[in-house]
Amino acid sequence: MTTLINKLYNDEAGFIVSAELVLVATIGVLGMIVGLSEVAFNVNQELEDVGSAFGSVNQNYHYNGTSGLKGGIAGSCFNDEWDYGDDACDVSCDVAPTPESY
Numbered sequence: 214m215t216t217l218i219n220k221l222y223n224d225e226a227g228f229i230v231s232a233e234l235v236l237v238a239t240i241g242v243l244g245m246i247v248g249l250s251e252v253a254f255n256v257n258q259e260l261e262d263v264g265s266a267f268g269s270v271n272q273n274y275h276y277n278g279t280s281g282l283k284g285g286i287a288g289s290c291f292n293d294e295w296d297y298g299d300d301a302c303d304v305s306c307d308v309a310p311t312p313e314s315y
Contacts (some may be wrong), residue, residue, distance in 0.1 A: 278288035 235244050272293035273291060275290040276288050280286075
């Protein structure tokens with residue numbers, strides 16, 4: 214039994230395999246980091262597209278008034294004006310906004 218333990222203790226044949234596994238694992242982790250950052254960027258872009266789609270919905274309405282012999286009522290209308298952030302490509306993860314950009 215002691216000879217088996219001494220053989221296992223002195224065996225260095227698995228060192229290269231361990232170093233290769235560390236190298237492959239490091240490359241895999243770096244690839245996952247790059248891939249996940251691209252996924253995060255693309256999720257932000259898609260969410261911005263959804264927000265732009267909601268912002269571009271036409272919210273105008275108008276109805277005419279009525280009038281008769283004994284009375285009348287005025288119509289009404291609403292016009293949605295452009296707001297900051299309604300356009301596409303307003304969200305940027307790279308540059309912090311400055312007070313001059315508002």
